[in-house]
Amino acid sequence: MAKEAPPRSRLEPPRVPMELHVKNREKLLRSLRQHLTETSQALSGFILLQGGEEKTRHDTDHIELFRQESYFAYLFGVVEPGFFGAIDVMTGNSILFAPRLPAGYAVWLGEIKPLSFFQEKYMVSFVFYTDDIEQVLHQHYGGEDKPILFLLHGLNTDSHNFSEPAKFKGIENFKEDTCTLHPILTECRVLKSDMELALIQFANDISSEAHVEVMKNTRVGMKEYQLESMFLHHTYMYGGCRHCSYTCICATGGNGAVLHYGHAAAPNDRTLEDGDMALLDMGAEYNFYGSDITCSFPVNGRFTSDQALIYSAVLDAHDAVISVMKPGVNWVDMHKLAEKTILNSLQKAGILVGNVEEMMIERVGAVFMPHGLGHLLGIDTHDPGGYPKGLERPKELGLSSLRTARKLLEGMVITVEPGCYFIDALLGPAMDNPKTSKFFNRDSLARFRCFGGVRIESDVHVTASGCSNMSKVPRQVSEIEAVMAGGAWPH
Amino acid sequence: MAKEAPPRSRLEPPRVPMELHVKNREKLLRSLRQHLTETSQALSGFILLQGGEEKTRHDTDHIELFRQESYFAYLFGVVEPGFFGAIDVMTGNSILFAPRLPAGYAVWLGEIKPLSFFQEKYMVSFVFYTDDIEQVLHQHYGGEDKPILFLLHGLNTDSHNFSEPAKFKGIENFKEDTCTLHPILTECRVLKSDMELALIQFANDISSEAHVEVMKNTRVGMKEYQLESMFLHHTYMYGGCRHCSYTCICATGGNGAVLHYGHAAAPNDRTLEDGDMALLDMGAEYNFYGSDITCSFPVNGRFTSDQALIYSAVLDAHDAVISVMKPGVNWVDMHKLAEKTILNSLQKAGILVGNVEEMMIERVGAVFMPHGLGHLLGIDTHDPGGYPKGLERPKELGLSSLRTARKLLEGMVITVEPGCYFIDALLGPAMDNPKTSKFFNRDSLARFRCFGGVRIESDVHVTASGCSNMSKVPRQVSEIEAVMAGGAWPH
Numbered sequence: 001m002a003k004e005a006p007p008r009s010r011l012e013p014p015r016v017p018m019e020l021h022v023k024n025r026e027k028l029l030r031s032l033r034q035h036l037t038e039t040s041q042a043l044s045g046f047i048l049l050q051g052g053e054e055k056t057r058h059d060t061d062h063i064e065l066f067r068q069e070s071y072f073a074y075l076f077g078v079v080e081p082g083f084f085g086a087i088d089v090m091t092g093n094s095i096l097f098a099p100r101l102p103a104g105y106a107v108w109l110g111e112i113k114p115l116s117f118f119q120e121k122y123m124v125s126f127v128f129y130t131d132d133i134e135q136v137l138h139q140h141y142g143g144e145d146k147p148i149l150f151l152l153h154g155l156n157t158d159s160h161n162f163s164e165p166a167k168f169k170g171i172e173n174f175k176e177d178t179c180t181l182h183p184i185l186t187e188c189r190v191l192k193s194d195m196e197l198a199l200i201q202f203a204n205d206i207s208s209e210a211h212v213e214v215m216k217n218t219r220v221g222m223k224e225y226q227l228e229s230m231f232l233h234h235t236y237m238y239g240g241c242r243h244c245s246y247t248c249i250c251a252t253g254g255n256g257a258v259l260h261y262g263h264a265a266a267p268n269d270r271t272l273e274d275g276d277m278a279l280l281d282m283g284a285e286y287n288f289y290g291s292d293i294t295c296s297f298p299v300n301g302r303f304t305s306d307q308a309l310i311y312s313a314v315l316d317a318h319d320a321v322i323s324v325m326k327p328g329v330n331w332v333d334m335h336k337l338a339e340k341t342i343l344n345s346l347q348k349a350g351i352l353v354g355n356v357e358e359m360m361i362e363r364v365g366a367v368f369m370p371h372g373l374g375h376l377l378g379i380d381t382h383d384p385g386g387y388p389k390g391l392e393r394p395k396e397l398g399l400s401s402l403r404t405a406r407k408l409l410e411g412m413v414i415t416v417e418p419g420c421y422f423i424d425a426l427l428g429p430a431m432d433n434p435k436t437s438k439f440f441n442r443d444s445l446a447r448f449r450c451f452g453g454v455r456i457e458s459d460v461h462v463t464a465s466g467c468s469n470m471s472k473v474p475r476q477v478s479e480i481e482a483v484m485a486g487g488a489w490p491h
Numbered sequence: 492m493a494k495e496a497p498p499r500s501r502l503e504p505p506r507v508p509m510e511l512h513v514k515n516r517e518k519l520l521r522s523l524r525q526h527l528t529e530t531s532q533a534l535s536g537f538i539l540l541q542g543g544e545e546k547t548r549h550d551t552d553h554i555e556l557f558r559q560e561s562y563f564a565y566l567f568g569v570v571e572p573g574f575f576g577a578i579d580v581m582t583g584n585s586i587l588f589a590p591r592l593p594a595g596y597a598v599w600l601g602e603i604k605p606l607s608f609f610q611e612k613y614m615v616s617f618v619f620y621t622d623d624i625e626q627v628l629h630q631h632y633g634g635e636d637k638p639i640l641f642l643l644h645g646l647n648t649d650s651h652n653f654s655e656p657a658k659f660k661g662i663e664n665f666k667e668d669t670c671t672l673h674p675i676l677t678e679c680r681v682l683k684s685d686m687e688l689a690l691i692q693f694a695n696d697i698s699s700e701a702h703v704e705v706m707k708n709t710r711v712g713m714k715e716y717q718l719e720s721m722f723l724h725h726t727y728m729y730g731g732c733r734h735c736s737y738t739c740i741c742a743t744g745g746n747g748a749v750l751h752y753g754h755a756a757a758p759n760d761r762t763l764e765d766g767d768m769a770l771l772d773m774g775a776e777y778n779f780y781g782s783d784i785t786c787s788f789p790v791n792g793r794f795t796s797d798q799a800l801i802y803s804a805v806l807d808a809h810d811a812v813i814s815v816m817k818p819g820v821n822w823v824d825m826h827k828l829a830e831k832t833i834l835n836s837l838q839k840a841g842i843l844v845g846n847v848e849e850m851m852i853e854r855v856g857a858v859f860m861p862h863g864l865g866h867l868l869g870i871d872t873h874d875p876g877g878y879p880k881g882l883e884r885p886k887e888l889g890l891s892s893l894r895t896a897r898k899l900l901e902g903m904v905i906t907v908e909p910g911c912y913f914i915d916a917l918l919g920p921a922m923d924n925p926k927t928s929k930f931f932n933r934d935s936l937a938r939f940r941c942f943g944g945v946r947i948e949s950d951v952h953v954t955a956s957g958c959s960n961m962s963k964v965p966r967q968v969s970e971i972e973a974v975m976a977g978g979a980w981p982h
């Protein structure tokens with residue numbers, strides 16, 4: 001009798017509690033009411049958000065797979081396109097507005113659900129059609145004059161784009177406030193509830209397992225995209241994750257030095273060669289909540305001494321940061337701690353020469369790690385709220401790439417992702433620069449010209465007294481080599 | 492010694508010849524010059540198209556994976572975003588305009604390639620930067636006055652959207668012609684070259700293999716999305732297909748009656764039950780060229796007599812159409828042939844009662860197959876050109892869903908996808924309608940209320956004397972049962 005293959009996953013997609021989004025709404029309502037009270041404004045009007053719409057590709061009828069706009073997803077958890085959502089500031093009632101679907105929808109796209117279906121599914125007070133927004137809001141409004149609408153408009157400090165306030169026919173019969181909501185709602189998203197943490201944990205669990213699956217099956221001669229395919233398959237097949245948090249970065253060899261490799265113009269299409277390092281930055285999303293994990297390892301399963309050297313430098317930085325993270329700690333200090341840890345290792349190895357404190361002043365760390373140490377993570381991979389009003393982005397090289405310069409708070413989830421890369425476009429100028437040229441040992445560095453890079457990225461939850469690493473992948477050199485040789489994980 | 496697992500695929504992604512796109516440009520140039528000659532216009536000016544741009548998701552910095560605009564892909568084969576492309580009507584020279592990338596691109600997104608790289612890769616005469624378009628076109632222009640630009644603007648008859656003509660700074664210093672190019676270029680895309688056919692064949696081969704892989708591994712208790720995941724993985728892992736032609740439709744049980752199931756609001760999330768039919772409409776894309784294949788089978792691997800009845804009715808329609816397809820045949824007649832074949836089977840089985848010719852007049856076929864028999868296939872799943880100017884869309888029920896009403900031409904690739912569905916939203920009204928109610932045997936039909944549907948879809952190449960089916964999947968009831976029981980495929 002044939003032996004059954006062992007199960008490929010220990011995991012199952014968990015039930016998603018819609019209470020999560022109910023609590024998100026309650027949290028927002030508390031914050032907004034507090035703000036209105038503090039600024040002597042009436043506790044009335046409506047928070048109003050517009051959900052996303054399906055988009056076709058250019059002029060064709062090819063519809064891109066829809067993923068809800070993130071703020072709307074946070075508050076309402078709605079997976080369908082074309083909705084609006086409101087919260088009555090006075091009563092706390094939540095109102096969804098569903099699109100009125102044409103009869104043909106039932107034939108082509110599925111059953112036309114009654115409004116009561118959405119009311120129950122999304123646990124809201126009322127559901128109406130989007131073409132009744134004006135009328136419904138006026139009817140629900142208890143006050144006199146025009147009701148006030150708190151609309152979402154504000155800067156995303158990563159993209160430098162502004163969120164679009166909701167628009168509907170008849171909006172001119174309301175007072176529009178486009179300043180109040182964005183900072184308050186964004187701040188709500190910064191601190192994660194237990195239910196949010198559970199989803200981020202599942203996204204981490206299935207992604208961690210998938211990373212291990214990829215490690216075990218990576219072979220010289222494969223294409224980078226085959227590693228991507230294995231990851232996507234594992235997280236969808238066993239985790240029900242239809243979306244990733246971001247396009248998979250499957251960089252091998254020199255491509256490891258391209259921080260955001262993997263996009264359409266650099267599409268994970270290199271062939272893995274013996275002696276390459278792989279840098280795989282891949283994370284699945286579950287019910288909107290994401291993960292963002294990077295593993296770096298030699299594609300042939302055995303670290304060379306140079307590979308172990310750079311890898312250990314980055315792992316030391318990763319571990320050093322996590323060992324001191326707790327509420328109150330400044331994220332800029334954590335970035336500097338990572339930089340310094342890496343510079344120390346490079347100096348000890350003779351790749352850099354001279355005083356590390358001096359290197360820090362001259363920003364040599366940014367030559368090897370030009371990106372920020374990490375970013376808030378949630379419904380967006382780069383979750384908003386990194387620079388609330390009044391907090392300036394640092395100007396120094398490297399630090400200016402930080403997606404937040406905040407102090408850590410209990411309930412944040414933030415990535416810790418130090419890296420060490422050998423990037424010609426940065427090394428060349430730094431070695432030519434009279435202020436920094438003395439730090440570089442050209443002979444040593446020559447060995448690393450085609451090295452690419454190492455990044456080690458974990459998703460870390462800031463707890464009351466410290467932090468907890470949500471990403472459970474092999475990190476030690478010995479662990480990675482054991483798993484790649486067929487060893488069990490977790491042990 | 493452990494036995495090695497058999498290879499999961501017999502295929503390898505083929506080399507993509509850039510000559511394919513060179514020939515596409517030559518074909519367009521011939522057609523345009525002929526038109527200009529026939530209409531006594533000068534053979535001068537430029538064809539100018541604007542390629543697609545990467546898009547972020549709403550206000551965030553989440554970048555959707557870019558896929559080139561289809562007309563631009565057809566002519567230039569460019570995978571990178573942000574390009575323009577021109578063809579000099581007089582000389583035939585082709586000119587690409589590449590975006591001028593900021594220095595930071597090298598650190599974050601990859602090596603900044605010299606213009607000569609793109610010239611060689613895309614086999615064009617010249618490459619310049621997009622900010623030089625105005626100047627370059629004026630310099631290359633041989634004539635007097637303002638050079639004429641043939642821009643792409645026209646109706647997509649599936650989406651009812653219009654393609655957007657290229658825009659750039661200084662365009663007001665040219666004469667714009669937005670009428671001439673679209674119908675001529677669209678007609679070029681209708682007839683496929685041998686090199687195009689080879690890519691469509693590969694997309695079909697890897698997708699056929701993936702469909703078989705899914706059939707073999709489908710089990711009661713699985714989720715629909717797990718079938719999708721297996722398909723995506725097989726086509727990417729072994730075929731290098733990063734994109735699908737369209738969102739996978741993985742419908743089981745009653746969901747088979749939802750023609751375009753699988754989108755965000757109906758996301759392939761049902762659990763497979765014993766006794767279900769599965770209807771899987773999934774096709775991979777390779778170097779822009781797509782495939783579109785549907786297989787229907789019982790999830791437990793054995794057809795019931797009712798399942799075999801409906802399946803065979805649809806297969807007979809599929810085979811009947813393919814057996815008579817050849818140049819000159821009218822597609823509307825093929826649709827009617829499929830309808831009639833299905834109605835005959837339903838009548839023989841006692842599900843319908845009465846005269847089939849009469850049913851055809853009353854459009855009863857459209858109750859069971861509300862969609863068109865098939866559509867042109869190429870760089871778009873619903874390839875354009877179905878209704879060239881002067882060809883009217885039929886008005887009759889069912890026929891009005893046809894994406895083309897053309898006569899077949901040698902070189903077309905068109906899907907043949909008859910289906911038979913039990914759709915409450917259509918059956919109810921048809922049984923109530925005094926003109927059609929007499930045809931329905933309510934007792935028999937009751938057995939099929941939760942059946943869902945069957946679709947059988949192949950991609951068919953119209954040859955000089957007939958046609959050739961490019962999709963090679965098990966189609967006979969016995970073949971499907973054998974493959975699902977572990978039999979080899981192809982035999």
Ligand SMILES: [Mn+2]
Binds near residue numbers: 417
């Ligand atoms: Mn990250």
Ligand SMILES: [Mn+2]
Binds near residue numbers: 783866906908948
């Ligand atoms: Mn089709």
